[in-house]
Amino acid sequence: MTRENVLNALKNVLLAENGQDIVTAGCVQDLAIEKYYISFNLILPTDDADIRLKVKSEAIKAIKDHVSKDAVIKIGFTPKPTPQSTYEQNTSPLPGVKKIIAVVSGKGGVGKSTVAANLALALAKDGSKVGLMDADIYGPSVPIMFGVRGERPMMRDINGKGMIVPLERFGIKLLSIGLLVDDNKAVVWRGPMASSAIRQFITDVDWGDLDYLVIDMPPGTGDIHLTLLQTISVSGVVIVSTPQDVALADAKKGIAMFGQAQLNAPILGIVENMSYFIPPNAVPDQKYYIFGRHGARNLAEEYEIPFLGEIPLIENIREGGDIGVPAMVSDDEASKKAFIELATSVKNRLL
Numbered sequence: 001m002t003r004e005n006v007l008n009a010l011k012n013v014l015l016a017e018n019g020q021d022i023v024t025a026g027c028v029q030d031l032a033i034e035k036y037y038i039s040f041n042l043i044l045p046t047d048d049a050d051i052r053l054k055v056k057s058e059a060i061k062a063i064k065d066h067v068s069k070d071a072v073i074k075i076g077f078t079p080k081p082t083p084q085s086t087y088e089q090n091t092s093p094l095p096g097v098k099k100i101i102a103v104v105s106g107k108g109g110v111g112k113s114t115v116a117a118n119l120a121l122a123l124a125k126d127g128s129k130v131g132l133m134d135a136d137i138y139g140p141s142v143p144i145m146f147g148v149r150g151e152r153p154m155m156r157d158i159n160g161k162g163m164i165v166p167l168e169r170f171g172i173k174l175l176s177i178g179l180l181v182d183d184n185k186a187v188v189w190r191g192p193m194a195s196s197a198i199r200q201f202i203t204d205v206d207w208g209d210l211d212y213l214v215i216d217m218p219p220g221t222g223d224i225h226l227t228l229l230q231t232i233s234v235s236g237v238v239i240v241s242t243p244q245d246v247a248l249a250d251a252k253k254g255i256a257m258f259g260q261a262q263l264n265a266p267i268l269g270i271v272e273n274m275s276y277f278i279p280p281n282a283v284p285d286q287k288y289y290i291f292g293r294h295g296a297r298n299l300a301e302e303y304e305i306p307f308l309g310e311i312p313l314i315e316n317i318r319e320g321g322d323i324g325v326p327a328m329v330s331d332d333e334a335s336k337k338a339f340i341e342l343a344t345s346v347k348n349r350l351l
């Protein structure tokens with residue numbers, strides 16, 4: 001019995017109001033699974049006792065039918081949220097954007113920006129419309145990675161409001177907070193100032209119609225992450241870690257924070273960056289697990305979240321990032337393959 005199986009089963013339970021399933025609608029909270037015991041709370045758009053009872057019995061049936069008939073299930077109810085609550089605020093201010101993917105890491109330097117950028121490019125490979133938003137106010141790296149440092153985005157007037165127009169590179173739209181403010185100004189933002197800057201940065205961009213918007217979040221877990229998740233309705237969170245224990249310990253903090261049900265941002269899974277080393281000109285499949293093997297995969301298993309894949313440590317990935325040619329547009333087949341596999345896993349989890 002895994003978290004994923006239970007959530008998949010619960011997707012069979014639909015809300016009468018809008019036909020949405022209770023998982024996608026964010027009604028399932030605090031899901032805990034221990035051997036045969038499953039418990040969670042339901043937060044429904046209505047307090048009507050009959051509807052509560054109906055949804056509860058359908059949820060029990062769905063789990064017994066699709067997961068295990070022996071499951072012992074405990075379902076509580078969280079009162080209907082008030083209009084000021086997160087649940088209500090979470091409606092997207094980005095109406096043309098279908099799926100929003102937040103890429104996060106517990107600590108800095110694990111390759112979060114590299115993964116976000118190449119994930120965005122890999123998602124666009126099948127013709128999907130993709131945007132990349134670099135919201136890492138403490139170290140925006142998209143301008144360098146895409147060779148657009150110093151460029152200033154244009155503004156467009158939409159219904160009397162000045163909106164920022166993203167740049168376009170390698171077939172995707174992109175915008176970095178580093179293109180709007182001086183690098184050294186961004187790093188001194190703290191607390192409410194950073195939160196309000198990020199909120200404005202999200203709501204004042206004209207992304208147009210997008211299938212996927214990938215957000216490169218600041219490293220760590222703080223107020224700014226909460227602001228972002230409460231401002232927009234994120235479809236899923238991708239956690240980046242390296243195989244080492246220290247990065248994994250920080251990834252656990254990310255899982256704990258982003259796993260909070262009231263944030264309404266499901267964790268899509270964990271991706272391990274710099275999993276193994278491929279020397280330049282190596283024969284195919286020559287891999288060196290210099291930081292240990294399967295650290296993030298084991299972590300994913302321990303927390304019952306999906307493992308999304310391994311990205312190798314390759315000199316070309318770093319070099320490409322430094323000169324404005326991300327791995328996905330280079331001719332390095334090993335790294336491209338890894339990012340395309342990651343994009344496929346992410347797409348499948350968002351279906």
Ligand SMILES: Nc1ncnc2c1ncn2[C@@H]1O[C@H](COP(=O)(O)OP(=O)(O)OP(=O)(O)O)[C@@H](O)[C@H]1O
Nearest residue numbers: 108109110111112113114219312313314317318321
């Ligand atoms: N798989 C990889 N192979 C080789 N180099 C990599 C790989 N992933 C990232 N790097 C390099 O590691 C450095 C840090 O990567 P990146 O800036 O993406 O990390 P980050 O987690 O976003 O950092 P920060 O949190 O400080 O913004 C960069 O020089 C990048 O090119």
